[in-house]
Amino acid sequence: ETGVTQTPRHLVMGMTNKKSLKCEQHLGHNAMYWYKQSAKKPLELMFVYNFKEQTENNSVPSRFSPECPNSSHLFLHLHTLQPEDSALYLCASSQKGQGNTEAFFGQGTRLTVV
């Protein structure tokens, strides 16, 4: 498999549940990202990981907890979410380095919080 793969594609969870989103990249990149895409709003950058280290957290609530065990895998652990957290969650990867600038995106996980 090539590119950036996200699982599951769809997830429905209650507000008291705990679930995790998974992202895997097969591109040899050294940076990975989580974005949130809500209706009628720009894509919001949530977290940035470089060489497995978190380098950015854009004031994301603690009910979202990222994990990057290696440069190929990125998780987003979810607990006690709110209905307003329903959105498309996109994972992306890129290679830091001069001239290597584009990000490759997965197909996203459509999350519905009920």
Add this chain to the structure above:
Amino acid sequence: AQSVTQLDSQVPVFEEAPVELRCNYSSSVSVYLFWYVQYPNQGLQLLLKYLSGSTLVKGINGFEAEFNKSQTSFHLRKPSVHISDTAEYFCAVSDRGGYNKLIFGAGTRLAVHP
């Protein structure tokens, strides 16, 4: 910090007509510029990018964009659209020294009618 403004939230157009999707950016540093496309229930796919050199950039599916530094714009154009071009289009910017973190505009919905 960078920001991106996409001036039109929706652009309706007839098949085989030309189209221009507008994008303006704001940044205190030199940037890279991108256009991504998102089809329904999909992730984002890179259409084209401007890194340096010629200000006219050609991308996939017959799209092109022109970088205008004085007007801080990066408008996307296609001389003749197809029904299959119906999608959401996102303009994005990243600074040249960072970790390829992309900042997105709110998106423009292109609707091509027969």
